[in-house]
Amino acid sequence: MAEHTQANRLQALPPYLFAEMDRMKQEQVKKGVDIISLGIGDPDLPTPAHIVEALARAAADPANHQYPSYEGMPAFRAAAADWYRARFGVTLDPATEVLSLIGSKEGIGHFPLAFVNPGDVVLIPDPAYPVYQAGTVFAGGVPHPMPLTRARDFLPDLDAIPGDVLKQARVLWLNYPNNPTGAVAPREFLARAVEFARRHRLILAHDAPYSEMAYDGYRPESVLSVTGAKEVAVEFHSLSKTYNMTGWRVGFAVGNAAILAGLGRIKTNLDSGIFQAVQVAGIAALTGPQQVVADNCRVYQARRDVLVGALREMGFDVQVPRATFYLWVPVPKGFTAKSFSIEVLAKAGVVLTPGSGFGAAGEGYVRAALTVGVDRIREAVERLRKLGIRGN
């Protein structure tokens, strides 16, 4: 196969630690181990029935069987704009300030192709969702990591970015509520980021798929609700986590019309939009009863409280996330993120995601996803306890 060497852009990707963990998990499964996976950021609850029914009806209609329009159905974009106004008080023109995406991952991955030239810098949080980096590398861009540390509440220190890096920078990625740390951004930080992007002529790209997954009455904000944000910012949103629709592939980007037009041009040349029946189902999700979202949050909050409580009893210094379904857990002394993940997988059959897989600054942590029921969480904790594992 030497004559089919993969392109440099693939070789430039960081090693995929998660693939290695997955292989080890499969080995355990083969041995018959009852695996409890706290490793997957994918809701275990089903898509609400009214959304499934909307899809079934729309799928039966031949009008939906042909190529959809590139920018997304006007009715879907209008539903997204209405949802945004109701939720965040932000007014958007559905024709130019909303772009449909085949899941937000698709838009995030393609985004740098529209705005990043080879050698341009993209500012990326570390640890982070790996797609910001992959999309940057595919466009020939140079990722510059912005460490997220507990000492700074997992908010990047924008003033620490060197001047020469900033001069080459085109895009600033942020993601709050944050995967993998579970951190949230106060409004003042979002305002500072908008000001920073304006001053340094950056595109501020905010990835916000967890905006609706929050607890204790906390309501995450849209970066677009900051005055002047629409001049420099776009925000990526997804129906995946909010409505348990990860498999459906539907999301949208909102914000600056010229920036969205750039992404739209890339997409026009690469894809042919979202199956219209899925868009109709998306409209049902965005305009239908929102009680399903509150019900989801109640389920995750109960799981969060069980896992946080048990881990703290075991001596883990774990913070209570106000949003997302992730706990960011410091590993016990003597372990790295990877060695701890391997230990609990091999000896307890519990999958935790090593923080170092999300970037160098994720070392020293594992991510636990609240995507199994309370009974399984209790069982996982019990297995760790039996192993004699203690935090710190």
Ligand SMILES: *Cc1c(COP(=O)(O)O)cnc(C)c1O
């Ligand atoms: C889940 C997730 C996404 C992508 O969701 P889609 O299913 O592609 O819409 C994007 N960003 C982060 C941080 C995520 O965790």
